Amino acid sequence: MILNTDSMKPIYVQIAEWLELEILNSNIKEDERIYSQYQLADMFTVNPATAAKGLNLLADENIVYKRRGLGMFVSPNAKQFILTKRRKQILEQMIKELVIEANRLDVSESELIMMIHNFGQDDKEEEQL
Amino acid sequence: MMSLKEVDLLSISSKQYVYKLKAYSTLFYGLLLAQIIALFFSLLNGISYMSSGNGELSVSVNTYSASLVIIFSFFWILFAAIQLTTKQYKQLENPLVTNSISRNLSNIGFLMTACVFGGITSSLVGVLLRIIMYFTFDRSQIISDEFILAFSDLLLGISVAILYMVLISGIGYLTGVLTKVSMAFVIIIPAVIIGISKAYTDIFQSLIKFFTLESSLPLFGLKVIITSILLFGVSILISNREEVSQ
Amino acid sequence: MSRVLPQILLFLIGIAIVFIFKSKSPKFFRFSSWKLSVLVAGLYLGVLIMLVPILYMLPNKDFVKIVENKDQAIASSSNLMNNLYNQHFPTEGDLDKLEGIYKNSDQTFKLDSSKLSFDLQPGTENYHVLIERKELDDGEIDVSTYVTAQYVGEVNFTKRLLPPAISVDNGMLSLRAPDRQTFEFKQFNIDFTMAQFNNQNSSIHEMSPHFANQIIFIRVPQSLEINRGVSGDRIQII
Amino acid sequence: MNVIQCRDVTKSYGQNKALDRLSFEIGENKITGFIGRNGAGKTTLLKMIAGYIKPTQGELQVFSRKPFNNLDVSAKTIFIDDNMTFPDSFRLTDILSEVASFYAAWNSNLAIALFNYFSFDPNQAHSNLSKGSKSTFNSIIGIASRCPLTILDEPTTGMDSAVRKDFYKALLKDYLEHPRTILLSSHLLSELEEILEDILLIDNGSKCLHLPVMELRELAVGIRGNEQALLTFVEGKELIYKEEFAKGSLYVVIKKELIEQEFKHVRQNGLEVLPISTDDLCVYLTGKTGGGIDDVFKRG
Numbered sequence: 001m002i003l004n005t006d007s008m009k010p011i012y013v014q015i016a017e018w019l020e021l022e023i024l025n026s027n028i029k030e031d032e033r034i035y036s037q038y039q040l041a042d043m044f045t046v047n048p049a050t051a052a053k054g055l056n057l058l059a060d061e062n063i064v065y066k067r068r069g070l071g072m073f074v075s076p077n078a079k080q081f082i083l084t085k086r087r088k089q090i091l092e093q094m095i096k097e098l099v100i101e102a103n104r105l106d107v108s109e110s111e112l113i114m115m116i117h118n119f120g121q122d123d124k125e126e127e128q129l
Numbered sequence: 130m131m132s133l134k135e136v137d138l139l140s141i142s143s144k145q146y147v148y149k150l151k152a153y154s155t156l157f158y159g160l161l162l163a164q165i166i167a168l169f170f171s172l173l174n175g176i177s178y179m180s181s182g183n184g185e186l187s188v189s190v191n192t193y194s195a196s197l198v199i200i201f202s203f204f205w206i207l208f209a210a211i212q213l214t215t216k217q218y219k220q221l222e223n224p225l226v227t228n229s230i231s232r233n234l235s236n237i238g239f240l241m242t243a244c245v246f247g248g249i250t251s252s253l254v255g256v257l258l259r260i261i262m263y264f265t266f267d268r269s270q271i272i273s274d275e276f277i278l279a280f281s282d283l284l285l286g287i288s289v290a291i292l293y294m295v296l297i298s299g300i301g302y303l304t305g306v307l308t309k310v311s312m313a314f315v316i317i318i319p320a321v322i323i324g325i326s327k328a329y330t331d332i333f334q335s336l337i338k339f340f341t342l343e344s345s346l347p348l349f350g351l352k353v354i355i356t357s358i359l360l361f362g363v364s365i366l367i368s369n370r371e372e373v374s375q
Numbered sequence: 376m377s378r379v380l381p382q383i384l385l386f387l388i389g390i391a392i393v394f395i396f397k398s399k400s401p402k403f404f405r406f407s408s409w410k411l412s413v414l415v416a417g418l419y420l421g422v423l424i425m426l427v428p429i430l431y432m433l434p435n436k437d438f439v440k441i442v443e444n445k446d447q448a449i450a451s452s453s454n455l456m457n458n459l460y461n462q463h464f465p466t467e468g469d470l471d472k473l474e475g476i477y478k479n480s481d482q483t484f485k486l487d488s489s490k491l492s493f494d495l496q497p498g499t500e501n502y503h504v505l506i507e508r509k510e511l512d513d514g515e516i517d518v519s520t521y522v523t524a525q526y527v528g529e530v531n532f533t534k535r536l537l538p539p540a541i542s543v544d545n546g547m548l549s550l551r552a553p554d555r556q557t558f559e560f561k562q563f564n565i566d567f568t569m570a571q572f573n574n575q576n577s578s579i580h581e582m583s584p585h586f587a588n589q590i591i592f593i594r595v596p597q598s599l600e601i602n603r604g605v606s607g608d609r610i611q612i613i
Numbered sequence: 614m615n616v617i618q619c620r621d622v623t624k625s626y627g628q629n630k631a632l633d634r635l636s637f638e639i640g641e642n643k644i645t646g647f648i649g650r651n652g653a654g655k656t657t658l659l660k661m662i663a664g665y666i667k668p669t670q671g672e673l674q675v676f677s678r679k680p681f682n683n684l685d686v687s688a689k690t691i692f693i694d695d696n697m698t699f700p701d702s703f704r705l706t707d708i709l710s711e712v713a714s715f716y717a718a719w720n721s722n723l724a725i726a727l728f729n730y731f732s733f734d735p736n737q738a739h740s741n742l743s744k745g746s747k748s749t750f751n752s753i754i755g756i757a758s759r760c761p762l763t764i765l766d767e768p769t770t771g772m773d774s775a776v777r778k779d780f781y782k783a784l785l786k787d788y789l790e791h792p793r794t795i796l797l798s799s800h801l802l803s804e805l806e807e808i809l810e811d812i813l814l815i816d817n818g819s820k821c822l823h824l825p826v827m828e829l830r831e832l833a834v835g836i837r838g839n840e841q842a843l844l845t846f847v848e849g850k851e852l853i854y855k856e857e858f859a860k861g862s863l864y865v866v867i868k869k870e871l872i873e874q875e876f877k878h879v880r881q882n883g884l885e886v887l888p889i890s891t892d893d894l895c896v897y898l899t900g901k902t903g904g905g906i907d908d909v910f911k912r913g
C-alpha cells in the first residue's frame with residue numbers, strides 16, 4: 001500500500017480515510033473485525049503507533065468500537081455515518097475552496113454551476129462510452 | 130525482554146576465544162613462514178664452522194642447531210601479541226558481546242594457544258632438520274651425540290619453548306596495551322630498554338639471566354608463570370578503563 | 376663479536392620478512408578462510424609429530440659415535456711418544472695392548488736380498504720407524520703400521536686414517552704417505568631450550584683437534600743387514 | 614520502564630564538547646530516530662549507549678545499568694554501523710554463524726532468508742563488499758540478532774533506494790513480530806519517518822526536540838506571501854525560519870500552535886499556507902543562522 005507522504009495530511013489521517021473507504025466499499029462489513037494496528041503497520045510500513053492513532057481517530061467518531069481482548073470492530077451504522085460525514089465535511093470543504101478559487105479567477109456563480117453541470121454530463125458520457 | 134538471563138563472563142570469554150581462534154587463524158601463516166625461513170637458514174651453513182689441519186690431513190666440523198627456529202618463533206609471538214592490541218584487531222570484536230575483561234581473557238587464551246602451538250612446532254622443526262640432514266648428508270660424517278635426540282629432551286624443549294613464548298607474549302601484550310594508552314610509549318619503551326641496557330648493563334643482564342640461567346625447570350616455570358601473570362594482569366588493569374576507539 | 380654479527384643480521388632479516396609479510400600480506404594469506412588455515416596448521420603439526428617416530432626409526436649405525444675415553448687415549452698416546460723420544464721402545468705386543476693406539480695395516484713381504492735399505496719419501500717426516508729383529512731367519516719382513524689417538528673434539532677418527540703405502544723391492548723398503556686426507560663432520564647442538572636444563576652448555580662444543588702420530592713397526596729376519604741411509608735418524612732399531 | 618535514561622550527559626574531547634548536558638529517556642519497544650546534522654553528536658551518543666565510550670559527566674543508564682564495559686548491557690545490545698569489521702578469514706556465511714552464538718535471540722532462519730533475498734555470495738569476504746552491500750549485510754546482522762536494544766547508526770549508507778525500502782520494511786516487519794527497542798540514526802528523516810515512533814533531534818551535541826513523529830509533522834507550517842502582510846500577521850511571534858522568497862515576498866516557518874486561533878485569517882490576507890516536510894523542519898530547527906545558504910550569496 002502506498003501512502004502519499006508529501007501530502008499535508010498526516011499519515012494516520014490517510015490510514016483512517018483508507019479504512020473509511022474500505023467500509024464504504026463494504027470490504028469490511030459492519031460488526032466485522034477491522035485490521036489491527038499491527039496489521040496496518042505491516043501493510044503501510046508505518047510505525048504501529050501511527051496506525052493506532054488512525055484507528056483511534058475512527059474510534060473517536062464511533063465508526064469502530066473496541067471489544068475487550070478481541071480488538072476493534074466496525075460499528076453498526078458506520079457506513080451511513082461515514083457517508084453523512086463525508087458529504088458534510090469533505091464536500092463542504094471542497095466547495096468552499098472551489099468558490100474561493102472561482103472568485104480569484106473571476107468566475108461568476110452561474111458560470112461555476114454551469115461548469116459543474118457540464119462536468120457531470122461529460123463524466124456520464126465517458127461512462128457510457 | 131528485559132529479564133534476559135544474565136550473561137557470565139567465562140562463557141562469553143570462551144565464546145570469544147573460539148571466535149578468535151578461527152578469526153586470527155591466518156596469523157599462523159606468519160609462524161609457518163618464520164619457521165621455514167629459520168629452517169632454511171639453519172640448513173644453509175649451520176651455525177658454526179671449524180676447520181684445521183696439518184700437512185697430511187685437514188679436519189672440519191660444521192655445527193648445526195634448530196635454535197634459530199625457536200628464536201624466530203619467539204619473534205612471531207611477540208608481534209602476534211602486540212598485534213592483538215591494535216585498533217584493527219579490537220574493532221573485530223565490536224559486533225560481539227564483549228567487555229574489556231572478556232576481551233583480554235579471550236586474547237590471553239588465544240595467545241596461550243599460539244604459544245603451545247608455536248612451542249611444539251618450533252621444537253619439532255628440530256626433528257625435521259635432523260631428518261633432512263640424515264638424508265642429505267653423508268651419514269658417516271654425522272656425529273651421533275645430540276643428533277639422536279632423547280625423547281625426554283624433546284618434551285623438555287617443547288615445554289621450555291612454550292614457557293618462553295608465554296613470557297614473550299606477555300611482554301608483547303603489555304607493550305601493545307601501553308602504546309594504546311599513549312603513543313608516547315612507542316618512543317619511551319625502546320628508549321628505556323636501550324637506556325637500561327646501556328647504563329645499567331648488569332641490571333639488564335641479571336634480568337635476562339634471571340630466566341636464562343635458571344637450571345631448575347620447576348623454578349623456571351614458576352618464574353615465568355608469575356612474571357606472565359603480572360604482565361597480563363597489568364595489561365588488563367590498564368586497558369580496563371580504556372574506551373573502544375574506532 | 377664476529378661470530379655474533381651474522382646471527383644478529385639473520386634475526387634482522389627475519390624480522391624484516393615477518394614485517395613485510397604482515398604489512399603486505401598476499402591475498403592468499405589475508406583471505407584464506409579459517410577452515411583452510413586451521414587445516415594447514417593441523418597438517419603442519421601432524422606432519423611434524425609424525426616425524427618424531429620416523430627420527431627414532433632411522434638406523435643410526437653409520438653415525439660417528441662417541442664411546443671411548445678421550446683423556447685416557449690421548450694420555451697413553453703421548454706417553455708412548457715420550458717413551459720413543461727417551462729410547463724406551465715398546466715391543467709389538469706392547470703396542471697392541473695400548474689404549475687409543477690402533478693397528479692400521481699389517482703386511483708381510485718376501486725378502487729378495489740380504490740387505491735392507493730405506494726410501495722414506497717426502498710427507499713421511501713425522502713417521503716413526505721402529506725395527507725389531509726376529510729370533511729366526513725366515514726371509515720375511517713383517518710390517519705393521521700404528522697410529523696414535525686422533526681426535527677432533529670428542530670424536531675419535533683414528534681408525535679412518537689411511538696407512539702409508541709400503542713396498543719392498545730389491546732390498547729397498549719404500550714408505551709413501553697417503554694422499555692428503557680430509558675429514559668432514561657434522562655436529563648437532565641441541566636447542567638452547569633443552570640445554571638450559573640439561574647441564575649442557577648450549578654454546579658451540581670445543582672442537583679443537585688432536586692430531587695423531589704414525590708408527591711403522593718393522594720386524595726383520597735375525598741376520599739381515601740394515602742400511603739406514605740418509606734418513607737414518609728417523610729409523611730406530613730396537 | 615525506560616530502556617535508556619540519560620541525565621545531563623556531557624562528552625568532551627579536550628576542549629571540544631561532542632555532547633552537552635543531554636537528557637532524555639527512551640521507553641521500551643519504541644523505534645526512535647536520532648536525527649541531526651553531520652557532526653551533531655549522534656554517533657557519539659549511540660556509541661555511549663552501546664557502551665563503547667563513557668560519559669565525561671552526567672549519568673547514562675541502559676537497562677538500569679551503566680553501559681560502559683558492561684557485559685550484561687553488551688549482551689542485550691547490538692550496535693551496527695559501517696565501521697563494523699569482520700575477520701578476513703570469515704566468509705559471509707561464516708560471519709552469520711559465528712556471530713549467532715553470541716546473541717541469545719538470534720534468528721538464523723531470518724538471517725539466511727534475508728541473506729539470500731539480497732543475493733549475497735556466501736563465499737565472499739566482508740572487506741571485499743561494496744559500501745552499500747556492507748551496510749546491507751551489517752543490517753541483516755542487526756535485524757537477525759533481535760537484541761532488546763538494537764542500535765543502527767546510519768544503517769542505509771550506500772544502499773540504493775530499493776534496498777533501503779526493503780531494509781526498512783524488513784526491520785519493521787520483524788519489529789512487529791518481535792518488538793524491541795530500536796535506535797536509528799540518520800541525517801535524512803524523510804525516508805524513515807514512517808517507521809519511527811519517536812524522534813530525538815540533536816543539534817550541536819544538545820537535545821533539540823524529543824517527541825513522537827506525528828507531533829513533529831504537525832509542529833509547524835510554512836507561510837508564504839506578501840512581505841508586509843506576512844510580517845504584520847506574525848508580528849511578535851517566534852519564527853523558526855525566515856527567508857526572502859522573491860522581491861517583496863517572504864516565506865516563514867512558524868509553530869502551528871502559535872497561529873491556531875488566527876488560522877482562518879491567513880488565506881483572507883492573501884497568504885498561502887504550505888505543508889512543511891519533517892526533513893526541512895529539522896534542517897530549520899538545527900540551522901545555525903536564520904537565512905540559509907541563500908544569504909551567503911546575497912551578501913557576496
